[in-house]
Amino acid sequence: MSSALLEVRGLKVAYGGIHAVKGVDFYIAPGELVALIGSNGAGKTTTLKTLAGLHAASSGQIHYNGLSLLHIPAHQRVAMGMALVPEGRGVFARLSVAENLLMGAYTRGDKAQIDDDLARMYALFPRLVERRDQLAGTLSGGEQQMLAMARALMSRPRLLMLDEPSMGLAPLMVKKIFETIKEVAAQGMSILLVEQNARLALQVASRGYVMESGAITLSGVSAELLGSDAVQRAYLGG
Amino acid sequence: MEIFLQQIINGLVQGSVYALVALGYTMVYGILGLINFAHGEVVMAGAMLALSALTAMIGWGAPPLLALPVSLLFAMAGCMLLGFGIERIAYRPLRHAPRLAPLITAIGVSIVLQNLAMMIWGREYHAFPQLISNHPHQIYGAIINDIQIIIVIMALLIMAALMGVVHRTRLGRSMRAVAENQHAAQLMGVDVNRVISITFMLGSALAAVAGLMVSANYGIAHYYMGFLLGLKAFTAAVLGGIGNLRGAMLGGLLLGLIESLGAGYIGDMTGGFMGSQYQDVFAFFVLIAVLVFRPSGLLGERLAERA
Numbered sequence: 138m139s140s141a142l143l144e145v146r147g148l149k150v151a152y153g154g155i156h157a158v159k160g161v162d163f164y165i166a167p168g169e170l171v172a173l174i175g176s177n178g179a180g181k182t183t184t185l186k187t188l189a190g191l192h193a194a195s196s197g198q199i200h201y202n203g204l205s206l207l208h209i210p211a212h213q214r215v216a217m218g219m220a221l222v223p224e225g226r227g228v229f230a231r232l233s234v235a236e237n238l239l240m241g242a243y244t245r246g247d248k249a250q251i252d253d254d255l256a257r258m259y260a261l262f263p264r265l266v267e268r269r270d271q272l273a274g275t276l277s278g279g280e281q282q283m284l285a286m287a288r289a290l291m292s293r294p295r296l297l298m299l300d301e302p303s304m305g306l307a308p309l310m311v312k313k314i315f316e317t318i319k320e321v322a323a324q325g326m327s328i329l330l331v332e333q334n335a336r337l338a339l340q341v342a343s344r345g346y347v348m349e350s351g352a353i354t355l356s357g358v359s360a361e362l363l364g365s366d367a368v369q370r371a372y373l374g375g
Numbered sequence: 376m377e378i379f380l381q382q383i384i385n386g387l388v389q390g391s392v393y394a395l396v397a398l399g400y401t402m403v404y405g406i407l408g409l410i411n412f413a414h415g416e417v418v419m420a421g422a423m424l425a426l427s428a429l430t431a432m433i434g435w436g437a438p439p440l441l442a443l444p445v446s447l448l449f450a451m452a453g454c455m456l457l458g459f460g461i462e463r464i465a466y467r468p469l470r471h472a473p474r475l476a477p478l479i480t481a482i483g484v485s486i487v488l489q490n491l492a493m494m495i496w497g498r499e500y501h502a503f504p505q506l507i508s509n510h511p512h513q514i515y516g517a518i519i520n521d522i523q524i525i526i527v528i529m530a531l532l533i534m535a536a537l538m539g540v541v542h543r544t545r546l547g548r549s550m551r552a553v554a555e556n557q558h559a560a561q562l563m564g565v566d567v568n569r570v571i572s573i574t575f576m577l578g579s580a581l582a583a584v585a586g587l588m589v590s591a592n593y594g595i596a597h598y599y600m601g602f603l604l605g606l607k608a609f610t611a612a613v614l615g616g617i618g619n620l621r622g623a624m625l626g627g628l629l630l631g632l633i634e635s636l637g638a639g640y641i642g643d644m645t646g647g648f649m650g651s652q653y654q655d656v657f658a659f660f661v662l663i664a665v666l667v668f669r670p671s672g673l674l675g676e677r678l679a680e681r682a
Contacts (some may be wrong), residue, residue, distance in 0.1 A: 191562075
């Protein structure tokens with residue numbers, strides 16, 4: 138898969154004496170929405186954080202756009218077009234909504250384009266317009282998730298990585314967030330979606346990987362995975 | 376009444392200096408959760424560097440109105456370099472160490488800097504050249520001189536500029552983001568180490584200004600002058616709520632006023648038993664009182680357990 142936007146081979150991550158990721162391989166083609174599903178503690182978040190540069194890989198390769206990422210610090214990966222919406226959202230509670238969005242555009246220089254993108258984000262998430270001058274810490278969980286996504290999009294990423302975007306949200310808000318994910322994907326962005334809610338994730342993704350205790354145990358196109366007995370039993374409660 | 380007004384003026388002048396130094400403590404604490412006890416020594420270095428530059432330039436025949444700003448800039452540049460170096464050498468390797476380690480290191484850095492200064496500038500008190508007239512102005516019987524007016528105005532301008540940088544610029548935004556969540560800031564593309572370095576340099580530049588102000592006001596500079604000043608400015612930062620910029624400014628001005636009024640009236644209060652030489656007692660009385668009754672400070676939020 139030399140044409141892949143992201144290619145991970147034999148990735149192992151250990152920290153604090155725990156082998157959280159024990160050699161995983163996967164890829165994302167340009168424009169693809171790929172789901173990484175699995176139960177709590179399977180190593181999904183660690184994998185994402187390693188891709189973003191917040192954890193160091195113990196061994197293995199990560200190639201993004203043909204370049205090895207191993208020695209590139211987290212902040213430079215953003216400028217290369219990678220954006221992670223972390224688990225728990227990571228909004229800056231003491232910055233206003235508008236300032237959070239501007240932080241998303243931190244690596245970009247063009248003021249006029251940034252203003253355009255701000256307007257696009259407010260159109261995508263009208264709730265944020267009313268709250269633009271409020272401190273982000275005063276937003277509800279769902280609004281914070283919207284803000285975190287909008288903030289990530291402000292960097293104009295080529296690869297958007299989402300860590301448990303449905304976590305802790307009311308069903309209506311989950312629906313809204315996933316509609317936005319589909320919308321962004323339809324515009325051609327590559328997305329890596331990590332979710333515990335396997336059904337939801339596989340409904341929007343074209344392909345999926347199943348992760349269990351640090352290793353990928355199953356992969357395939359979403360429809361296959363949704364129909365597979367193993368996935369049904371383990372993650373879909375059927 | 377004249378005494379009261381005079382003490383208010385003295386308090387505002389001294390408080391302006393405390394506020395500038397307290398900002399350095401509080402900015403570093405806000406971003407790293409670290410109390411940089413070497414910060415007082417940076418103030419001393421600022422005074423000494425300014426004094427050396429001033430003496431040299433006057434010796435070359437430069438006019439005082441040129442020599443003074445150039446010396447200030449020289450001291451600011453020197454202190455920024457010093458602050459940058461302190462963070463790189465002493466604190467960065469301990470970024471993930473237990474909290475006690477960088478605290479002890481800070482005290483070590485402080486001692487090293489004092490001794491270095493003693494080797495460079497000697498143990499003696501240096502007279503600070505009289506370049507600006509200390510022509511006294513009468514206000515309702517109280518006296519303020521030109522140097523003191525300049526100190527207060529300059530301090531206010533610098534503080535306003537700093538607030539502008541922190542709240543209205545991209546750099547300030549990234550500083551506040553790093554202070555709140557370093558990982559999230561990295562995910563925005565912020566080079567956290569660079570922001571931390573800049574924070575140390577900004578704080579050190581303010582310290583240099585404060586150093587020059589103190590020595591111009593009292594007419595002396597000394598290798599040990601940073602120790603007590605640093606402790607008092609730290610007290611001011613705690614009083615306002617450490618980590619909070621407005622708190623540092625408020626705490627600085629308040630501490631200056633408390634000290635000055637305390638020194639002015641301690642004689643009356645104790646029936647002449649204690650005199651104004653007990654001035655220093657008040658700062659530390661305030662420190663203890665704040666730590667006991669309101670550890671988060673006047674404007675601080677529930678981060679007492681972090682201090």
